[in-house]
Amino acid sequence: MRLAFVSDIHGNLAALDAVIADMSHRKIQCVVNLGDSLSGPLLPLETADRLRNFPWLHVAGNHERQLLRLPVERQNLSDAYTSSQLNPLVKNWLASHADPADPRLQTAQIWPEQFGHDVALCHGSPRSDIEYLLETPEGEAARLASVREIEERLAGLIPENISLLACGHSHVPRTVRWRSKLLIVNPGSVGLPAYDDDHPYPFSKFHRIENGSPDARYAVVEKFGGLWRCELISVPYDHESMALLAEKRDRPDWAHALRTGWMPRV
Structure with a gap:
């Protein structure tokens, strides 16, 4: 089976369409969306309508949880704008792939x-939809997580028979071959190549994620000789149209990130 993983689209319809077009040349048999599909100041409703037209599998992200469970007055700017755009049909669609368990926890899903x-x-x-698996914020950047940190985050939650684990959230395209058998894949972000975050971590009170390119990212995986291998793909697209839209929505931080893959410095 040849699988594609997408994640963190964040309402960027132009980036999503570029990824869909690129996939059409690669003989993909199944696409999995790892969450955070709509939240942002761009085109959440239109992005939802596009996604609903494809037979993809969907995993809920933290922003799906926040959109569905937090009152608007407690949502951040991106979620609040998205909430204002969504209709009941789309909210029901989001709820259909949201994790019904403890809303702050998301155990790995296995669909045999x-x-x-x-x-x-x-x-x-x-163990959590707001925890990076392969990155650790330290100071104002995020580094590759240590062996010990990854071990703690897996915390015995992945059965021994699992040989491929796909995750998102950090927006950083990366693969880690864990204990020789398990391949961990983060496809990166389709729609947002950079952001900053003031959520506190043990080694950081504020950090930036920056990929240094405006391209849309996704991953293709395939099994050979009993082991999974991965191709991390970077797709150029008309990012300026989305940057202009972010400016129109009074989000210059997003506009800069979409144009450059970096966060602005003041």
């Missing part, structure tokens, strides 16, 4: 009917 018994999926880490 689609992938067999060796693939697991999550948005953040197997």
Whole structure:
């Protein structure tokens, strides 16, 4: 089976369409969306309508949870704008792939009917939708997580038979070959190549994620000789149209990120 993983579209319809066009040349058999599909100042409703037209599988991200469970007055700017645009049909669609368990926790999902018994999926880490699995914020940047940190975040939640674990959330395209057997894949972000975050971490009170390119990202995986291999793909698209839209919505931070893949410095 040849799988594609997308994640963190964040309402960027132009980037999503570029990824869909690129996939059409790659003989993809199944596409999995790892969450955070709509939130942002761009085109959340139009993005939802596009996604609903494809037979993709969807994992809920932290922004799906926040859109569905937090009152608007407690939502951040991106979620609040998105909430104002969504109709009941789209909210019901989001709820259909949201995690029904503890809203702050998202254990890895295993769908043997689609992938067999060796693939697991999550948005953040197997224990939380707001935890990076492969990155650790330190100071104002995010570094590759240490062996010990990844071990703690997996925390015995991935069965021994799993050989492919896909995650998103950090927007950083990366693969880690864990303990020789398990391939961990983060496809990066389709729609937002950079952002900053003031959520406190043990080594950081404020950090930036920056990929240094405006391109849309996704991943294709395929099994050879009993092991999964991954291609991390970077797709150029008309990012200026989305940057102009972010400016129109009074989000210059998004506009700069969409144009450059970096966050502005003041």
